[in-house]
Amino acid sequence: xxxxxxxxxxxxxxxxxxxxxxxxxxxxxxxxxxxxxxxxxxxxxxxxxxxxxxxxxxxxxxxxxxxxxxxxxxxxxxxxxxxxxxxxxxxxxxxxxxxxxxxxxxxxxxxxxxxxxxxxxxxxxxxxxxxxxxxxxxxxxxxxxxxxxxxxxxxxxxxxxxxxxxxxxxxxxxxxxxxxxxxxxxxxxxxxxxxxxxxxxxxxxxxxxxxxxxxxxxxxxxxxxxxxxxxxxxxxxxxxxxxxxxxxxxxxxxxxxxxxxxxxxxxxxxxxxxxxxxxxxxxxxxxxxxxxxxxxxxxxxxxxxxxxxxxxxxxxxxxxxxxxxxxxxxxxxxxxxxxxxxxxxxxxxxxxxxxxxxxxxxxxxxxxxxxxxxxxxxxxxxxxxxxxxxxxxxxxxxxxxxxxxxxxxxxxxxxxxxxxxxxxxxxxxxxxxxxxxxxxxxxxxxxxxxxxxxxxx
Numbered sequence: 001x002x003x004x005x006x007x008x009x010x011x012x013x014x015x016x017x018x019x020x021x022x023x024x025x026x027x028x029x030x031x032x033x034x035x036x037x038x039x040x041x042x043x044x045x046x047x048x049x050x051x052x053x054x055x056x057x058x059x060x061x062x063x064x065x066x067x068x069x070x071x072x073x074x075x076x077x078x079x080x081x082x083x084x085x086x087x088x089x090x091x092x093x094x095x096x097x098x099x100x101x102x103x104x105x106x107x108x109x110x111x112x113x114x115x116x117x118x119x120x121x122x123x124x125x126x127x128x129x130x131x132x133x134x135x136x137x138x139x140x141x142x143x144x145x146x147x148x149x150x151x152x153x154x155x156x157x158x159x160x161x162x163x164x165x166x167x168x169x170x171x172x173x174x175x176x177x178x179x180x181x182x183x184x185x186x187x188x189x190x191x192x193x194x195x196x197x198x199x200x201x202x203x204x205x206x207x208x209x210x211x212x213x214x215x216x217x218x219x220x221x222x223x224x225x226x227x228x229x230x231x232x233x234x235x236x237x238x239x240x241x242x243x244x245x246x247x248x249x250x251x252x253x254x255x256x257x258x259x260x261x262x263x264x265x266x267x268x269x270x271x272x273x274x275x276x277x278x279x280x281x282x283x284x285x286x287x288x289x290x291x292x293x294x295x296x297x298x299x300x301x302x303x304x305x306x307x308x309x310x311x312x313x314x315x316x317x318x319x320x321x322x323x324x325x326x327x328x329x330x331x332x333x334x335x336x337x338x339x340x341x342x343x344x345x346x347x348x349x350x351x352x353x354x355x356x357x358x359x360x361x362x363x364x365x366x367x368x369x370x371x372x373x374x375x376x377x378x379x380x381x382x383x384x385x386x387x388x389x390x391x392x393x394x395x396x397x398x399x400x401x402x403x404x405x406x407x408x409x410x411x412x413x414x415x416x417x418x419x420x421x422x423x424x425x426x427x428x429x430x431x432x433x434x435x436x437x438x439x440x441x442x443x444x445x446x447x448x449x450x451x452x453x454x455x456x457x
Contacts, residue, residue: 002047002117003027007037007063008079009055012444017050024110034058034066041067046074047117053080053091064094075116075142079104091316092140098313101343103442115142134177137170138321141311147174147303154301155181160253162238162298163276165305168355171276172236174305178274179232187231190224195240202245204261207252213262225258225269232272238298239279239290250294273298308350308357315345318354322361323373334365334373340411341375348380375410419454422447426456 004026006017014030021028029044031037035058037051049067053060064076075097091099097116100109134148154161155178163171172191179189197205204213208223225233241249252258253273257266275298284290308315319337327334337345341364350356360380364373408416421440429435437447450456 001025001027003029003045004048004050004113005029005031005037005040005046007031007034007049007051007055007060009033009052010445013052016443020106020110021113024113026113034060034063037063038066041071041074048075048077048113050077050079050113053078061090061094064091064096068095077109077112077116092313095140096313097142099316101346103446118142137173137177138318139311139314140317141313143306143311144314147305150301150303151177151181154178156183157301158183158272159300160273160298161275161301161303162281162295163274163303163305164281165276165278166307166353167278168353169305169307170354171305172234174303175232175234175274175276179234179272182232182272184231184272188228189232189234190228191234191236192224193236194245195237199242199245203248206249207258207260207267209261210263213260217262220260223258223260225252225271226267228271229269230271232274235273235275235298237277238275239277239281239284241290243289243291246291246294250291250297253294253297308353312346315357316342318357319345319361322358323365326362326365329362330365332365332368333371334368335371337364337373338375338411340414341373341378344375344378344380375414415454418450419456422450422454423456426451 004021006014006021006028007030008014008017009032011032014032018028018030029040029046031040033055034051037049038058041049049063051060051063058066060076060078060080064078067074067076076091076095078091078096078099080099080101098112100112134151137144137148139145139147151174161175161178163174165171175191176189179185192206204217204221204223206223206225208221208226209217211217211219252269256270257268259266281290281295281299285292285295319342323334323336326332345357345360352359360378361373363379364377367377368374422436425436425439426433429439433447433451434444437444440447
């Protein structure tokens with residue numbers, strides 16, 4: 001079984017992770033600081049390092065940099081009780097596999113550990129340098145490094161590519177990267193949104209028409225496929241095509257030729273087809289809504305774009321990128337999110353993916369009155385905008401009115417509620433911090449930190 005090194009200055013956290021990992025069958029070695037961990041890695045091979053970021057002496061980031069000089073493929077998972085956006089960005093920039101804030105869910109960390117160990121078995125992915133090769137795509141997570149590796153492998157070929165993923169995951173950016181790293185990068189890249197073209201105009205838009213072919217055709221028109229000749233066509237929302245249009249497209253893919261509407265001559269075309277969809281086309285085929293033969297023509301190489309909730313480690317990098325972008329746009333000097341605002345984002349599932357995150361940061365920069373974005377400047381789609389009932393407010397937080405709730409702001413209200421919950425748990429547990437931590441489903445170390453933070457006696 002894989003061997004994991006756990007580095008943390010807190011004995012309780014080392015013991016907790018050791019018990020958890022050994023129950024999962026992993027061989028586990030622990031170290032109480034960065035210097036000790038560095039000496040251990042010089043003598044023993046590991047499949048994964050789990051390290052706290054902030055420790056006396058050598059911190060987690062220093063350890064990561066020191067170990068990576070000799071062991072470039074060794075994945076690191078960074079953990080911390082302090083949800084610092086700076087730490088998150090630095091951890092990912094320095095090559096950490098992922099970044100987790102305490103308290104974390106046991107199932108979550110088990111899943112991340114499993115993925116991180118799998119990543120060590122993919123040296124081609126580990127060695128890729130996506131930030132240099134694909135500067136327009138932000139991501140350093142294992143999931144994105146796999147995508148970058150796929151792009152590098154398939155871009156030089158002429159194989160058709162089908163990109164599958166939820167809306168907002170960046171499928172067009174991937175299509176552009178494939179074209180830009182291909183042998184025809186100097187030729188046109190023509191994007192076509194399939195569901196934006198009416199069925200009656202589809203053939204004319206894609207293949208062109210001659211003068212007089214139909215009412216309104218006052219001159220010859222070159223189609224989009226002809227514009228992309230010897231280059232790439234990006235067919236976005238390919239799953240929205242009607243059966244009739246699917247048939248016409250299939251014929252072009254098979255024959256590599258077409259006729260303009262109203263023309264008798266055949267036009268040869270040599271284009272690479274990169275398509276994308278947020279639908280499950282295999283299910284669409286079973287329901288007889290998508291042609292199976294067209295699917296296999298399009299999906300010579302399939303690429304799955306992971307939703308943002310599956311690559312949370314990239315959130316700090318994306319936040320940094322969008323902060324810089326929209327600070328310039330709005331001529332502001334917004335430099336970072338507050339620690340709690342970053343935690344709010346890290347706990348959010350982003351149903352709209354990267355596009356939604358960009359919108360959140362754009363709005364946050366626009367609303368911010370300082371160089372730090374606070375939680376109240378973030379608007380998440382799953383957050384209820386309506387004021388909660390008075391009885392719920394009084395049950396959760398001792399306030400005199402709903403107006404006072406909004407005067408305090410989300411961060412203060414959350415802190416009051418958190419303090420009240422800790423006090424209730426300690427009372428229920430007869431002041432046993434260990435039992436109170438179990439009741440609250442957080443680590444003993446996190447509880448101790450919060451008790452000190454809120455000055456709970």
